[in-house]
Amino acid sequence: MSRPQIRLLRSLEEFRACEHIQKAVWGNVGVGSEVLAVTQKYGGVVLGAVVGGKVVGCLYAFLARRHKVLIHWSHIMAVEPAHRDQGLGFRMKLAHRQLALERGIKSICWTYDPLQSRNAALNIVRLGARVEEYIPNCYGRFPSAIERGLPSDRFVVNWRIASLAVARRLRDGIRLHRFRLASLPRANETRLNARGFLENTQICLRLHARRVLVEIPWNTDILRAEDLRLARRWRVETRKIFQHYFAAGYYVEDFLSPSAGTDARCFYVLRREGSLPPTRGTRGL
Ligand SMILES: CC(C)(COP(=O)(O)OP(=O)(O)OC[C@H]1O[C@@H](n2cnc3c(N)ncnc32)[C@H](O)[C@@H]1OP(=O)(O)O)[C@@H](O)C(=O)NCCC(=O)NCCS
Structure with missing residues (x-):
């Protein structure tokens, strides 16, 4: 099978594929194809992981202001279960970093559930993102299939993509510390x-x-x-x-x-x- 391609998505068909992925992963569509299309055009990013012409993962981020600084807020990243743990999430984040840096953005922020160890491994260890807030029940009654029945508590992470610390973490590999x-x-x-x-x-x-x-x-x-x-x-x-x-x-x-x-x-x-x-x-x- 050909190596999965990470690239900006272009067609309405590809944006619709992102809706299908959201449905498969969360059980509902948080961001529809119309919003994905305009975000792509006007300062945000919609990236896909494409395998054999099929979109199997997507990342959606919009321009935002946080603490008076212009950032990308990455609201969605999802990979279909059959394609997880193959580095696609990591590669989408790297592609996003590259694009954002080219556009003068120095910070990408997002939320994740602190109880999701896969996300923690990716966000904290591989990417070197920093947890800055704990928000209890962040999205209220969240219709997500992932956490049906649980309050939607979230960490807010800030990935300082232009920082030396992040560049080092990406360059030196996954572990900087050794703990007993x-x-x-x-x-x-x-x-x-x-x-x-x-x-x-x-x-x-x-x-x-x-x-x-x-x-x-x-x-x-x-x-x-x-x-x-x-x-x-x-x-x-x-x-x-x-x-x-x-x-x-x-x-x-x-x-x-x-x-x-x-x-x-x-x-x-x-x-x-x-x-x-x-x-x-x-x-x-
Ligand atoms: C989060 C998500 C996008 C990651 O995608 P992915 O393609 O599987 O990510 P990667 O393969 O790049 O990285 C996953 C890492 O977690 C590790 N991992 C897998 N299962 C794990 C577990 N139970 N505990 C800890 N780490 C785990 C993998 O080994 C891998 O690390 P490695 O590359 O060092 O081996 C995907 O899991 C997903 O779609 N989750 C549901 C939606 C979601 O939570 N989105 C993020 C918030 S919007």
């Missing part, structure tokens, strides 16, 4: 329950180490489909953890996924900036 997992304190202790799903046994909101680990499930989609109550618990508990530690001056420094030798486990690494945060209590579950 056992030596880092954990904001949540976990165990596998009888059904084989990860659950929290204790949450600690009083850590003030320089680095703190936050574990998330590696299989949130399966967990949500098979045990919605536990998935909701994960949402509520990780919201509490992230909001607490962000307010205390921590930021997301890295993400460790199974490819980093974590034995099928996923951890955010939070790092503290500045002075010690105030002490709070530990909550047993």
